[in-house]
Amino acid sequence: MGKVNEDLVKERAKCTFNVEELTYFLDGGKDKTLERKERERVILTKREELFGGVPDEYLSHKEKYENSMRKAVTLFGLLRKHQQDNNTDLTNYRNLLSGVLGASISQDGSPFGLHYIMFMPVFMSQADEKQQEKWLHRALNCSIIGSYAQTELGHGTFIRGLETTATYDPSTQEFVLHSPTLTSYKWWPGGLGNTANYCIVIAQLYSKGECHGIHSFIVQVRDEDTHMPLPGIKVGEIGVKMGLNSVNNGFLGFENVRIPRTNMLMKHAKVLEDGTYVKSKNNKLIYGAMVFVRVVIVFDSVNYLAKAITVGARYSAVRRQSQLKEGEPERQILDYVTQQDKILSAIAACYAMKMNARRLWDTFNIINDQLHQGNMERLGELHALACCLKAISTTDSSMFTTLCRLACGGHGYMTSSNLPPTYALTTASCTYEGDNTVLLLQTARFLLKTWRQIDSVPLTPTVAYLKTVSAPGHSDKWESSVEGIIRGFQIVSMRKISSCLDSMTNKVMSGMSQEDAWNTTSIQLVSAAESHSRMIVISTFYEDMSKAMKTMSAPLAAVMNQLIELYAVYWTLERLGDLLQYTSISNADVIHLRSWYEELLRKIRPNTIGLVDAFDIIDELLQSTLGASDGRVYERLMEEALKSPLNAEPVNQSFHKYLKPFMQGKL
Amino acid sequence: MGKVNEDLVKERAKCTFNVEELTYFLDGGKDKTLERKERERVILTKREELFGGVPDEYLSHKEKYENSMRKAVTLFGLLRKHQQDNNTDLTNYRNLLSGVLGASISQDGSPFGLHYIMFMPVFMSQADEKQQEKWLHRALNCSIIGSYAQTELGHGTFIRGLETTATYDPSTQEFVLHSPTLTSYKWWPGGLGNTANYCIVIAQLYSKGECHGIHSFIVQVRDEDTHMPLPGIKVGEIGVKMGLNSVNNGFLGFENVRIPRTNMLMKHAKVLEDGTYVKSKNNKLIYGAMVFVRVVIVFDSVNYLAKAITVGARYSAVRRQSQLKEGEPERQILDYVTQQDKILSAIAACYAMKMNARRLWDTFNIINDQLHQGNMERLGELHALACCLKAISTTDSSMFTTLCRLACGGHGYMTSSNLPPTYALTTASCTYEGDNTVLLLQTARFLLKTWRQIDSVPLTPTVAYLKTVSAPGHSDKWESSVEGIIRGFQIVSMRKISSCLDSMTNKVMSGMSQEDAWNTTSIQLVSAAESHSRMIVISTFYEDMSKAMKTMSAPLAAVMNQLIELYAVYWTLERLGDLLQYTSISNADVIHLRSWYEELLRKIRPNTIGLVDAFDIIDELLQSTLGASDGRVYERLMEEALKSPLNAEPVNQSFHKYLKPFMQGKL
Structure with missing residues (x-):
């Protein structure tokens, strides 16, 4: 690695916590980090085959495919060997595929992806023993x-x-x-x-x-x-x-x-x-496989967003533009509060989603085990949870990736920044495996059913709050704390569900069919499901991170707490209309929340680079001119441009064929 | 043209207004429509050269450039001739370039674009007479x-x-x-x-x-x-x-x-x-040229969005998915209210922006004339107006294009739908010629300056409302009408500006520098400028369309009025937090607005196709499998796929080279 950009060096020196400690936490323990690094090491043994040559973006569609096949057999050949050597289980398998490796080698997916992510899981869950005997080994083996x-x-x-x-x-x-x-x-x-x-x-x-x-x-x-x-x-x-x-x-x-x-x-x-x-x-x-895929998608969302924030944050530290005060040197754009707003909210979202993906994975495993023991009690809940977390994580990941891209200005529009390809991946996941609007409507159906039976059926964990906040005597006094915000979103969600039911009941009473009543209420049903999902994400982030903070060093725990607060306050301000309508939040509270938000930006600002460095995405996988760990942004932009085949010759043939005759008025 | 999809035929039969009347209005008169159609006719004389062959998306980067040169000399050759024959003025020139032709022939821009849109205008405004004599003719001529x-x-x-x-x-x-x-x-x-x-x-x-x-x-x-x-x-x-x-x-x-x-x-x-x-x-x-470019960008935003809504609306009428009631045939997805929400709000936005682009063009011409007569009075206003309309129109166009794309599900992700390229164009315009966040901050600077001088300096038209709504005795009683909504946004904008100034003053009083006070308030400054812009867009749409409605037939005027209402109510619900915070709108008003919105969707639904047909974008320029006027969606998707060079041979060479050895375990 060459010389590191000075601003990045300074940022890293400013960091108040131990980045390695955070990396271990994000990976799920030091051993997992080492495992990951070992996988990366294996892959880097084929660095030139996998990452060298003319970048894919310059190739034709057909050449891209042929190149992706070349890379896929190299990569999956390595993985096959690694899997055989290490006898990996399903979790490991998810780690292998989910974003970090599968999606990262190619910025554009892999022709073998579906073999691993759909063909094999579906086959394993639906094929009988004889069929498994006949095909499973061949599939695992890639025969x-x-x-x-x-x-x-x-x-x-x-x-x-x-x-x-x-x-x-x-x-x-x-x-x-x-x-x-x-x-x-x-x-x-x-x-x-x-x-x-x-x-x-x-x-x-x-x-x-x-x-x-x-x-x-x-x-x-x-x-x-x-x-x-x-x-x-x-x-x-x-x-x-x-x-x-x-x-x-x-x-x-x-x-x-x-x-x-x-x-x-x-x-x-x-x-x-x-x-x-x-x-x-x-x-x-049969739902098992479908839910599994959605769990993987939530993990993918985290991984895509982790790339986007790494690029956005590092570029914002390296890029200097405009003077804040006349005569001063130009400032790092990360010093502008509107920039902090974009980058830090995206970072908080990434951490929030990370904790939610983990919880979803654990919940999936618990309920899936119950299913196989014939206990269907929580299937509806699991389905609704996977639906809404898939919807919310892909929507958010896509939105925050766009925010990071726009925050990188014109250079963020360059394919070599890797932000456009990352956006293309995140936005695709808003549609595949269940369109997000449809998924939120399915969540709403579950919520409405729950609400109708609230007094007759015991509530499962993710919806238990509906009873708490609707109980007579429950205080709806607003409190500007993370717990207060969670309660606020619980009230919003509950009131929206309740109002949807009222609205549908009225429509049916006045002669509308159930189905038409559902359809005409559907904008609000989606909105109710979104509030429920948002509440889940904030509270899971808060609960699980707070638990984890107990074993963290104090400096790291302090920063994690700031991220929780930032995330909660960000969404409070984003959903102010809901809160003003359904809770007792006052204008004075709003003013306080805005200052709190600005203060949190100020506090987190010095740790921005540490927070993205902790994801420890190596340059070969990040594949970004703007986001590389050494911050040599401008050098890399130029190096990448010079790889363009259009720069290989001083005059393109089209000059003689088209342009010259045209300029001479001959066309 | 082959057989037209039956659902589209039925939709067209349902339309309550004369589509041609609306087309004439959108073009600016029947004569302008005929001029446009004449230009299109000229271009279609080279249909095969301009639109035939393997689609660009299958080519390599270099081949794409060479192909774009081939098309550019054909197209600009035609335009050069057309211009010489017709002695066109600047307005016509804008019509020629702005989206419909310039951007449309290639979904991906043109290598000659900047020659027309920057090089020539800047040269004309900054070169002295001798320089014009030396170069202008050669530039106009494309020598x-x-x-x-x-x-x-x-x-x-x-x-x-x-x-x-x-x-x-x-x-x-x-x-x-x-x-x-x-x-x-x-x-x-x-x-x-x-x-x-x-x-x-x-x-x-x-x-x-x-x-x-x-x-x-x-x-x-x-x-x-x-x-x-x-x-x-x-x-x-x-x-x-x-x-x-x-x-x-x-x-x-x-x-x-x-x-x-x-x-x-x-x-x-x-x-x-x-x-x-x-x-x-x-x-x-010198500002003239800069403002001119931003005016063109606002027009481009309208044109891009017009394409996206044409695709989104037609596909939503053709696509049938799911039953609303068990046993019924599958419904057109446009019958689902969540789909109407996406498509119709985007259509309303396109019409709103169209009226704003026109007004901006007129304002630009008036103020530009004044400038050249030495009158600088309204320069600040023009600059602020162009800034904020550029920001808001590109942001909205990009957002609604995404909404339309997602509303088309998986097929909207196909390049052949033309939605991804259209998004790429709209989102680029959020950055070029002034990053939108920076532009909104410039607008905020103008608003703050105006607010500071409100009692000492006469207010220019676009900010006159600041005085009206802040006057003592001004009633802030909420009224659920378009005028009431506009007043509501005026109050929001005024209060936000006022609160930004208060907040900055407090910070300065407690020892912060002006610049730091500005920076730490900047999230709210952007938000104030956004509210101001939103108010401008709604009120211009309302004022200018209401004026135009007087000479429209009653059926058309009725639909235009519904669009105004839909647009106003849509943004009220989107910005509910602001309105609840700063105006006297009540929860009952909100409930009423939601029903109003749902009712408007129901009313406009039958005219959806008429409203997009009126933009009269010919298939060759729309370039969309999903949006073509005959609705042969699935046939076109397959036809386009079969053009892929990967489908030209049954087995790709990579099988022998990579896949087979890999499957045999040899790699």
Whole structure:
């Protein structure tokens, strides 16, 4: 590493806490940090293959794919070996994939991503023992590469509406897969375009003339030896997207493709040889994989945002612009309070989401264990929690990434800053695995159901507050503290839910159908779910971080406490309309909160760089000219620009072909 | 055109007003519509050259540039001819460039854009007669292509800090241009990378050992015949960006490059032969070009957003997803109220901004005329108005474009929807020509100055309200009408400005410097400027549209009135915290406003398609699979995908090279 930018050196010297202590905490312990560093070391053994050469952004779409394949086999070859050597479990597996490695090597996703994140988990949860025996080892081993094809051109949200059919033919003991319309073509599955040779396909199951709804089938789409699409398989890639262009998203259509009966994933429901359909005893277990993916998405959101804040904070310390006072040297832009507002709120959000992702993971494991023991009690809660945290974490991550990008001015618009690709990844996650508006409406449905039964059914932990704050005699006196703010959001959430129910009841009383009443109330339902989610995020951050602070050194705990406060006050000011409407907060309180916020910015300011350094994202994975740890911003911008093939020759051929004749009036 | 989607046919049949009447109004009269259609006809004579072939998104960065040059000479060749034939004036010129043509042919900008939008206007306003004689005709004619180089690697916002020097050498009567540091390299100028051969360069003027601040120089950067960079000129392109990748943004450094004294643009300030510096008599005239560019940006924002709403609305009418009631057919997603909320608020915003762009253009012309007659009275106001409208229109356009994109689900993430490129353009405009936060702070500075002098100086029109609503005896009774809402925002703006001043005064009294007091209050200053801007946008929309409605047919006027109401109520609900804090609005009012909003959505819903059809963006310029006028969404998505070079062969070469050996465990 060359000389480090002086401003960054000074910032690091100013830091009041031990950055390593925070890194250990963020990783989940010193041992985890060392494990991560070991993984990184392994990857860096192939530094040139993975990070060298002409940057991807200069390549054509096709070249990008070919390059991503080259990198993917290198990377996943290393991971395969690492996994075999270390016998890693599911947590480790999540660590391997979630953002830090999977998404980071390519700024644009990976053609193997879905194999790990959907194909294998779904297969493991839905394939019966024989099927696992036949395929699991090959999949783990990457002898076959799978994709997961659910979404069709015409259907995403409404899974029941999928059009692909799988019709059982008892005479040959086969299913016939068919795409009856253009809109029934599978569309979006990652890796499906040119990479995967197997695919789990979701289709409407028909047997004995009856439709039994959607089920999963494992289908070979390409020849293992030649990679040619098998007969009747129409497969290709869907074209350029805003981001994720190394994911190789594909389309897939079937012309009466026959697969053996035993290719239906039969752990739960079954079709017998004669075509008799046997229902699943517990069809809710299927939710497990869906929730798992959403848990992973919440972790991804943290990782994306961690990159954005690292770039935003370091650039803000290096960049000097304008004088605050005439004649003084230009200031680091991080000294401007409007800049602190953007960068520090984003940092607080990242820490808040980190704690929530952890809690969600623990909750998932607890409830998932209960599910497998036949206890369904908390399934609704888990589903609602995963829905709303997926929605809120992706929305926030996307919003704060944009804030960081805009805070880096023009240079933040350069692809080499890595902020635009990071935004493209975060915003995609607002849509995939459940559109955020739809997910918030599902959360609202759970909240409304809970509210209706509040006096008759015991409340699960994440909604217990609804009873507390609606109890007669509960004081709604405003208190300007983190706990007071949490209570404020609880009251807001409860009142919004209550008012949605009132509003719907009135509509139904005046003759509207239940469904129309729901629809016309839906803007407010989304808003109620958002308030509930916000409350969850703030309180989880507060509770779990406060617990963790007990074993932290005092200087670090002090800063973590400031972050909790900043996050809580930020959202109070952002949602002031709600609080003014539903709680007893006064104008004087608001004025106090604004000063508190400004004071917190001032206090946290000196630790900005320490707070992002603690995420310890190595330069090779951060891939940012503006965010590299040495702060050589301008040198790197120029170095990256000089890699442009347009700079390889002094005069581009288009001058002779087009420009010169045009300037001479000949065109 | 093939068969039109049935749902779109039905939507069009439902429309309650005459779409053509609205189109004429939007264009500024039937004659203007016909002129536009004539321009489009001319362009469509080269349909295949301009719109055929492999879509740009599949090309490499270099190929994209070469293709954009090919298209640019075709397009600007047509425009040059059209301009010569029709003797067009500046308004027409703006129409030609602003979004609809300039930005639309390429979704990604044009390497000639800056020639028209900066190089020529700046040259016209700063070159003296002799210089105009020498270069203007050649520039108009495109015999030379110019760029405008102000921003440097190290300086954007703080122009005074630019480092490039132009030192006068009286012995040869030349200026010596020099880049003393890496950070002094020019960075960002459009067309500069590989296209322009001339450039207006902003540099610190030194003469007789003294620095006279920044001035403009016209510099030849490439040989007219060979296009080779001239000696001492370091020029190249800056690499891939989030968008605008056909703009060919460049960098430029000087190694003691000599240019004749007469290449300094001397309409205002001068350097005499002996090196004597002669100050500009009226250095404020220079603001003209800067304001002009911001006016154009406001128009661009309208045009970008018009595209996004056209795509969002049409797709929402075509897409069917989920049942509202069990057993019913799937609904058009536009029937869901949360979708209406997104699409219709964006449509209202587009109409609101359209009226504001027009008013800004008229105000600019009036004040610019006054300026040239030596009347500076309203310069501050014009500057503040252009600042805040540029900030608000680009922020809103970017935000609503995102809303439309997310409302189109996964397919909105496809580049072929044109929503991602449109977002990339809108979000860029939040940064260029003045970062939005900085611009709002400049507006705040003007507001604070006005507020300080409120009793001593007559108020200019856009701030006259500050006196009205702060007058003793002014009733602040809340009224739920558009006028009441405007008054509400006026009160909010006034109270925020007043509270900022109080807060700063207190800080100064307790020993803080003016500058630090400004800085620590800046979050609230931005917020005050935003409220002021929002008030301007709502009231201009209301005033100018109400005036226009008088000559509209009754059915059209009724819909326009609904749009005004929707826009006003939308922002009231978005800024509820402000209104609850600073006005007398009650919880009952809020409940009423919410029902009003829901009712407006219901009323406007049937006219959604008519409201976007009226913008009359032809398919060739809309360039969207999801938004085309025939609604053949799925067919177009598939057609576009099949153009991907990755679909040209059944097996990509990477299979043999990488994937197969990897699957066989050989890698």
